[in-house]
Amino acid sequence: MxxxxxxxxxxxxxxxxxxxxxxxxxxxxxxxxxxxxxxxxxxDADILLNTLPLQEAKDSSAIENIITTHDELFQATVQVDGPTTQAAK
Structure with a gap:
């Protein structure tokens, strides 16, 4: 139990x-x-502040063995229809 x-x-x-x-x-x-x-x-302070949730998501994903880079995450946020890695999704 x-x-x-x-x-x-x-x-x-x-x-x-x-x-x-x-x-x-x-x-x-x-x-x-x-x-x-x-x-x-x-x-444009929002650029700096908007990265905080992305950094937290990256660190949380790393706990689950989903490894990605900050660069991949930032590219995924700017490229709506562009190719992104599975980890960045």
Whole structure:
């Protein structure tokens, strides 16, 4: 008999606004503000941001032994009817 993972109930019962978390908020706020400022200097920031889901998909596929390159993935997104590898699909 195998045991299946059961998610915990949401919202969590333990306190999330702990002293340790609250102490890290100013640094996180500064880092996000800096990122927002840098993104404003990029002519087309969507190009950079849209690559993040592709990179995550590539890494997830690698876990399943489906290996592809970033180049193949980017080409597959631009070439709608063009030839792509099976892994890039």
């Amino acid at each position: 195998s045991t299946f993972w059961q998610p915990t109930q949401l919202p969590p019962v333990e306190e999330l606004e702990t002293r340790a978390v609250l102490k890290k908020l100013p640094a996180a706020h500064r880092a996000l503000a800096e990122l927002k400022g840098i993104l404003g200097t990029i002519p």
